[in-house]
Amino acid sequence: MSRWKPSKAELLAAAGKTVPDVIAPGLRVLFCGINPGLYSGATGHHFARPGNRFWPALHAAGFTSRLLAPHEEQELLDCGCGITNLVERATATAADLAAAELAAGRPRLEAKVRRYAPRFVAVLGVGAYRSAFGRRQAGLGPQAERLGEAMLWVLPNPSGLNAHYQLDELAALFRELRLAAEATG
Template sequence: MLAPGLQVVFCGLNPGLTARRDGHSFSSPSNRFWRLMHLAGFTPRLLRADEERDLLEFGCGITAAVARPTRSAAELRTGDYLAAAPDLEVKMRRFGPANLAFLGKAAFSAINGRSDCDWGRQNVVFEGARTWVLPNPSGLNRAFSLDRLVGYYRCLKAEI
């Protein structure tokens, strides 16, 4: 779900099986993406996954690094990200967002060949977009509390 000239595109690793079944991004009840969008100030109200198109009104879009759905992103390998990178490049050139936020380090690291990235803004421009690496909002990512996630996402919001 993209449109030209967005402030930020959130790039998930790949769709989950729930998203494939429901037809909406981040639709698993355990995924914290929609709460994060609201709590970090990207949306004025809490959106549901079936309202994902409304995110465009707030200057935000969603895409995935790899189109193939899996139960867990751990099923993806570096080769999956590298094979999908040309499609992501085409999307970013076509839509020209100001910022591209990778949700998790795996896709950014594989595509850019950098295993040393930290959370936050990166010193890499991806097809004209400033890049960010934010913790993945998946409910499977138990290393980050909701409060910690909100803090990282608010850092991006403050700079756009």
């Protein structure tokens, strides 16, 4: 359990580190982040930086019965959800990633989808989705294409750096996905 706050030196040392997937067969939703930030790389937990709205949006949307902390991420599996990333290496910001890295993330994600068969894959970041999937005009919400058998959905990046969406807006968009996932069984 990582609840400590990493020092500046520990954050800088986290560049390039990876964070293990939270994944299991047959999930309702596999959330796919862009890549771990340095805080996640340092702590070993997804969406760990204070100010990231992933965990609050997930709870407000009804995916979890209570607000989970990043170190409790394994509890997501009990909710039928998991987490992976398009790019595995931790960086200070997603802007540090090359378009080729995002594009290379798609086949890795496809392999995970074939192996674990989630019903939905929710990519967290429309820009990352556009780059990785070559869909320059893609918007938020359900996508026409599938990833293997999984339905694709695009949600905003919940990073605190993404000021375009407030928590209530994120929660409403996450809730649409939850309702769609529940409607499919």
